[in-house]
Amino acid sequence: MTAYPEALARAYAVALRDYARGGGEAALLRAYQAGRDTLTEGLGVLELAAVHQRGLVEMLGDLAPGDHARAARSAAEFFAEALAPFEMSQRDLRGRLEEHERLEHLKNEFLSIVSHELRTPITSIHGSLNLAVEGLFGELPGEARHFLEIAYQNSQRVVRLLDELLDVERIERLEFGRDTQPIELAPLLESAVEANQAYAERFDARIALAGEAPSVKVLGDPDRLLQVLANLLCNAARFSPRDGTVVLRAEQQPGLVRVSVSDRGPGISEEFRPRVFERFAQGDPPPSGHREGSGLGLSICKAIVERLGGRIGFETEVGRGTTFHFELPEWSEEAAKGGGAETRWPSRP
């Protein structure tokens, strides 16, 4: 408490004593004003109550025992009056919170409707382009095929953007991490490599699993973990030099498993590093010059990993490459039976 609110609290205690001694409305008004001032000066309601208590005890000491009941009644009346500004301020705060929640709900609903409504026309566009590039309307002239493939790839990009927008909405509704189950990590990593190899090839890169993944289980939602891996692997492939290798690695550490994805790309600039996991944040474009993401992918990865009780980070060196890593608590039957020991993360330097 600063000296000024303390002085205001004293003024409040004096006003209380005056009121109890028959000071009437003028004392009440002073108490009310003192209450407002303590509020604007940041004095909490509990501190104010403590001051009231102090004032009351002091006052009772000055009075004859026969006057105690009357004094206590006056004090209660006084206290209710003096707390009125707090009550009003709380009501105002509650109102603003409710309004904020209503707007958040509207925003999420809007996001959900827009994302779903856009899917219907996108299904037609994406589907027609899919049939054309698959050659179902016959062999296309070279340039027509080239441009249709561009359109098709971009329709896939729109679909990804819609998916990411929906993911953000689900994160806000706390819908991630509900369907967790113990998962063997090694097959999941192998699936991630296989599923994203074709994407990496588009950037003349390849994905390799370093050594043998440890035989360890984590508690998670397999689809969501594959989503995190896909995001990190695809980002790394986009930023890899030609013929570069993206390395996926898993290491078992006491009580946890650390998964990392390394590339030999240009690294992340110092200015952008603090914003890497922010929504819609985008750093320098990849070497191809084509941005593919919405800037939501890494913020979604962070939300998923944290919802699963883990944490995510990165190390980067400009001109040398970047390693993104995430750590998840190791799952074991014994820990699950014991209610699961909470993972204690070592503090970061």
Added chain:
Amino acid sequence: MAVPTLSRVLLVEDDPDIRALTGFALRSVGGFELEECASGADACVRAKLFRPEIVLLDLMMPGMDGWATLRAMRAMPETARTPVVFITAKVQTHEVESYRRSGVSDVIVKPFEPAALPDLLRSIWRRIHGEADREPA
């Protein structure tokens, strides 16, 4: 027991563009015998005559939606046990399992790749029959 060949597919989709390209893929790529309907009510009428082996049913339709159509089909002896696959833009991964528990064979999420749809439908068909084979007598 060998899995029977899938040939008769009933497609129920209110969006004419999606219906056209899905129908094209199922006929031209898949070689299925196809009946197309624009509404759940129409699908219930035509299913009695067409006797589909599988129904591809859009979930979000005006009037009688996918769930109402599914209930109506389950109440008809001709389609009471016909596998139904939902097509929908409004599904989340964790919801697919609850859809299956509600009597839906599978869910295809929009947008999908029409060229790959026949293979996807056949793999669902094989899975359904694999599960049926494992059911106790």
